Amino acid sequence: MSVTANHADEMLLNALADGELDAGHVRDVEAHVAGCAACAEKFKAIRALRAAMANASLKEPAPAHLRSRIEALFPAAASEPAPASASLKGAVARWWRSFIGGFAVGGALSAAATAILVIGLFTANQDQQIADEVVSAHVRSLQAGHLMDVQTSDQHTVKPWFNGKLDVAPPVIDLTAQGFTLLGGRLDYIEGEPVASVIYQRRKHVINLFVAQRLGAARATVQAKTIQGYNVRHWTEQGLDFWAVSDLAGDELDEFVQKISADLRPPGAS
């Protein structure tokens, strides 16, 4: 690649336009572009091309017959994804059946009542079970129209929205300056209990941050898991359990967790 002493490497101009430079390089390259007409012109052209490609509809939606063909590959395709409460009831009922071995538990037993029993009985695999549910809730939320109950980037709108819907006040933190945009909030159900989900976004990756009291074993340190390709982080802070789920890369989700966690700590606490 053509790099001269006087001009920025074109690959760096591309990386700057792509938002892929670290802070130190961003400063250097931006400073150079600001003072160099030739590089400024190149940078402008790269951005113009990016804008043109972003505005053109270049994505090719899968044709309907292909979608049916792919769906037909999986035997489970017949059972449509169940709504939250039904699939939860199913999951609890399945677990319950396997636990008492053969006793039929009818639909008469409500999911909530079962969940109370279950909370007392779960031990080692409780966290795994919750992690699976949290991931399912995340996937469900990505389906059109399911993501947000309250849609705003204003933390002072999201937080009061949860009042009266939950017995906890989930912290809602504005991390826009740190590259995580607040999208809104949603009420979800995990293990039959209502939980708050605060939704953030980095680039096109959605992060669901589930917050509730006692959602899994208390964890002073962050527990990392990967389930079905989604990164999951769980930790306990200020008496609340936090579960962050996203298809964001692991290190970026760690960064998110650190920022949330740092904001929760009262000033002066170590």
Added chain:
Amino acid sequence: MASDASGEQDRARRFRDAALPYLDDVYTLARYLMRNSADAEDAVQECYLRALRHFDSYRGPAMKPWLLAILKNVCYAEFARRGKQDVPADVADDETATDEPVWQEPQSTPEASLLRQQDDATIRNLVSALPEPFREAIVLREINDLSYQEIAAVARVPVGTVMSRLNRARAMLRAAWNAANGAAQATARPAAQSARSAAATPGSAS
């Protein structure tokens, strides 16, 4: 207990929930790699079959780049099977770098005209006309929205190679765009190339 059958069902359901949301992304890459819909559809189907087979051993990274990496392998295997000329496998990026000018001076106001006439079909055709592996890189970046790291993982090359491929892809798109719009007159290319090749073959540039 009937746990085997239900376990299998459960696995298929989990796979479906995790992988199906990316069908459009997978199909898009398949369209740009295979360049026609029938081959693209076959590749997508093979991709999902393979992904389901390997789902148990799958531990990350994210689902989208994982699926796209499988799709890419399926497409390349198909190219190899056909003995296609276009087989993109491991083209040495830098050696081919002199075929096209990496940077072409804007003739009139190409960026203004880029913004003015966003002709979807034209851009799509220009992208489709890019040689591998530059087409793959730009599609993964601009259409599938992958990060440099994720593109590197899909293409199995270092991030530096991804950067150089994207740079080349964009330079070629700009040049092709200029040519398509007539902004670059017949004089533009030879002028740019003669400057570049002057040292190697003095006097040969007409």
